[in-house]
Amino acid sequence: MTTAPDAVGSLVWARRRDSFARFWRAYRVRRAGLCGLLALAAIALVALTAPLTVGGDIQSVTRAPGGALEPPSARFPLGTDQFGRPLLGLLVWGARVSLAVGLLAAALSVAIGALAGILAGHYGGVLATVLMRITDWFLVMPALVLAIVLATVMAHSVWTVVLAIGVTSWPTTARLVRAQTIAVESRPYVERARALGGGHRHVMSRHVLPNVLPLVLAQTTLGISNAILTEATLAFLGLGDPTVVSWGGMLQDAREAGAVSSGHWWYLAPPGIAIALVALSFTLCGRAVEAVLDPRLGVR
Template identity: 80%
Template structure:
């Protein structure tokens, strides 16, 4: 049977066919994702947090972080003028919470991308190359895996200068081993398929096989792992900022918690100083976790059947 000459699909070039396959895959993914109520709830929450962070320069502006000319009295409770009260400098805590969302989300996203990128490179390399190369990479991965991630991040953040780049680097280079393990296992499964042998037989080199055949097949796992890693990165950033290792010149949710501790909000019972940043951190972490679990289940239907 020959293809109809008038069929658009038969006349389309390779790039057009690839775009059609990507659109169909995206449509199937969305059809499966929207059946997950928890995932949709997490996605709605993430859209809300993203809108708050993106519109922060318009809604509150950078002047909200200034300690000079603060509009309220220090440690003032919630009121009509200040719905979440004021901090120890008299600044509006609601404005600081909105402005701090930009830093917390940005650091969490960049740290997660760095962590997943390192883990993907190590995992694919260890899964593709056998022998001494894989052994060395996996022993390094095991060393990072057994070491406490927070302790390594604290040590790295202490040695380097206090900045957002240091926080991103500290989280990214200490939290990649789990991704490397998962990607390596998936790479080994892909490498055992017949078309990989045909690619080698036709003269495909290592870079061709890893970039054209292995990487596209592990990308769904990488996507799900990135979504899950962002929540861990947000929590790690808040922890480091709470311990006083963050950038003191910027406002973040973890930095607000550290300011509340330094101001004695715990002992004095000033709950409005502590609760809102904690709820924001927990809310973002939960939203990313719900989305990540939904993405993971859609990309691997066996997980949904197991649950």
């Protein structure tokens, strides 16, 4: 016999499956968002299978199979870098770092922004004033400049880049989540929950958080493209981890090798196109998610 907790759990999961099915039906009619999702799925598959397809030795400069700066050929479809390493393999391997940094940095940024926004919107008063003034300070300061400062004073590593991007790009999320929290807490069912004895934790976790999660999801999707672009910028400026291959690091290596002045376009074009493609794909997905969660935006 099914117990009451089991029945409640089954009902909750059934509602979640139904919500996801409705979301997917609304999402798949948006062709731009679907194209972005398919492109991201293909890039993610290539990145995940990189150890099998290109191997870890692709990063070694002592076992490079080609000559320096060879143009594209049948053996090396995208040419080689200044060390003789095939650029196609480096591009595939670099996708792992660029995507990982973008995802982790966006997740950190949205987590900080969501926490600050929910706390400010729920408690109000002095806490909200302090949090919003800190948010305003970060908003008026150029995020890229702050990220460069953090990446400069800290050790050059992937985690430093993630931290630098995450702690400088959360204010917009905080503002949006705070406004949504205030709107949610003004609804009758939240007032009823408080009247029945629901405390701060209950209201924030059971009523506020589920209602702001769609907004957080949309912000995360849109923030990943900005995080990837910022990571590429930091790596291009020489502030990334020099021991790993990323698309921004490839652009930095191309600049140091004089690819711009010497006309070695095959060294510059692939990582630049890859960065633009991934950023565009995440942006298309984010806009589609926004349109699904907010029907007022219409079908795109």
